[in-house]
Every structure is written in structure tokens, then in C-alpha cells.
Amino acid sequence: MVTLMFYDGTVDAESDVLRTGGVPLAPADFQWPTCAECEGALQFIAHLPIEAGVVSVFMCQNDPGLCDEWEAFKGGNQAYLFTDRNLAPATVPNEGMTQLGAVSRLRPEAIDVDEYFEALSAWEGTGRERTVLGQLGGKPAWIQADQTPSCPGCGTAMTLTAQLEEGYEDDTSGNFGGGGLAYIFHCVDCVKAAFLWQQ
Ligand SMILES: [Zn+2]
Ligand SMILES: [Zn+2]
Numbered sequence: 669m670v671t672l673m674f675y676d677g678t679v680d681a682e683s684d685v686l687r688t689g690g691v692p693l694a695p696a697d698f699q700w701p702t703c704a705e706c707e708g709a710l711q712f713i714a715h716l717p718i719e720a721g722v723v724s725v726f727m728c729q730n731d732p733g734l735c736d737e738w739e740a741f742k743g744g745n746q747a748y749l750f751t752d753r754n755l756a757p758a759t760v761p762n763e764g765m766t767q768l769g770a771v772s773r774l775r776p777e778a779i780d781v782d783e784y785f786e787a788l789s790a791w792e793g794t795g796r797e798r799t800v801l802g803q804l805g806g807k808p809a810w811i812q813a814d815q816t817p818s819c820p821g822c823g824t825a826m827t828l829t830a831q832l833e834e835g836y837e838d839d840t841s842g843n844f845g846g847g848g849l850a851y852i853f854h855c856v857d858c859v860k861a862a863f864l865w866q867q
Pocket of ligand 2: 819820821822823824855856858859860
């Protein structure tokens with residue numbers, strides 16, 4: 669069984685639902701992350717409510733391709749697990765590429781297949797594959813080699829939070845290298861999250 673996430677139109681920018689784009693919901697002391705390489709403000713990618721809290725994902729888009737933004741833990745991206753449910757919309761910085769061009773709601777739906785790519789190929793040519801924006805939990809479907817990160821807190825393999833396609837429309841999507849897939853992981857015990865992408 670794979671839980672796919674389907675494009676479900678747009679939604680309020682500050683809503684507490686599975687979505688890409690919009691404004692992050694964060695704790696009161698949250699500081700918008702900056703890039704370790706170019707020092708610009710990161711772009712908010714996704715708001716992912718899960719049982720343990722909310723996973724929030726950011727990536728540098730100030731100098732695409734130059735900030736190691738595809739690698740976990742290098743500082744060109746950031747992912748957080750907020751376990752405090754008392755979250756409020758963060759203040760978006762005035763400068764930098766901080767937001768996607770659109771807010772996209774993601775609707776989870778369990779599909780009776782063994783793995784992600786199998787579901788996609790079953791719909792090839794039907795148009796439905798274009799509305800699949802990733803999967804929620806489950807096993808990562810890698811384009812390249814398995815890059816499951818080890819948790820920086822406890823050293824064990826992190827759990828897949830979600831896997832994301834770039835987006836529904838090219839001009840409002842995340843930039844995962846052009847046709848890439850992004851992978852978000854977390855560790856509940858250590859309250860940590862990680863982000864990376866492959867193409
Ligand atoms: Zn950067
Ligand atoms: Zn851990």
C-alpha cells in the first residue's frame with residue numbers, strides 16, 4: 669500500500685493542512701532560516717502535518733544549483749519537526765526567494781500497489797500521473813541510490829515523512845533540478861527532520 673498525495677487545488681496560505689507553498693506555521697520564537705552558502709533567506713516549500721507534529725521544509729533558491737540545496741544537513745536547505753501544536757504564521761522576510769508561486773493542497777489517498785513508481789506507471793498517459801504530487805510516509809522511491817539520512821541525534825535511519833514531486837504547474841513548483849523528487853525525513857525521538865532531493 670502506498671499513500672499518494674494528489675493535487676487538490678489551492679488553499680489558504682496559512683492553513684494547517686498538507687500543502688506546498690504559502691506561509692509556514694511555526695513556534696513563536698522561530699527565526700526564518702538562511703542559507704549557509706549564500707546567506708540569503710531560504711524558500712518555504714512544504715507544510716506537512718503528521719501524527720508527531722508538523723514538518724516544515726525550506727530550501728535555498730537564491731542561486732539555484734550553487735548552494736548544495738539538494739543535500740541533507742549542508743545548510744542549503746532546512747527541515748524542522750515542530751512538536752508544539754501551538755503554531756502561528758511566520759513573518760516572511762522582505763528579501764530573497766522566500767515563497768513558491770502558488771499554494772497547493774495535497775490530498776492523501778491510499779493506493780493498493782507495492783511502491784510509488786508502480787502507481788505512476790499504471791496511469792501513464794491518462795493524465796492522472798500529473799496530479800500525483802508525491803507520497804506520504806511509506807518507503808522512499810529513489811531516482812538515484814538510497815540516501816536515507818542517519819539522524820544527527822541518535823544515528824539511526826530516519827523515517828520518511830513524505831516524498832514530493834516538483835509541483836502541479838511548472839511556474840509555481842519547487843525546483844528539484846527539473847523533474848526531480850524531494851525526500852523529507854524525520855526522527856520523532858530527537859525532534860529532527862531532514863530534506864534532500866535527487867533527479
Ligand atoms: Zn543559498
Ligand atoms: Zn534521532
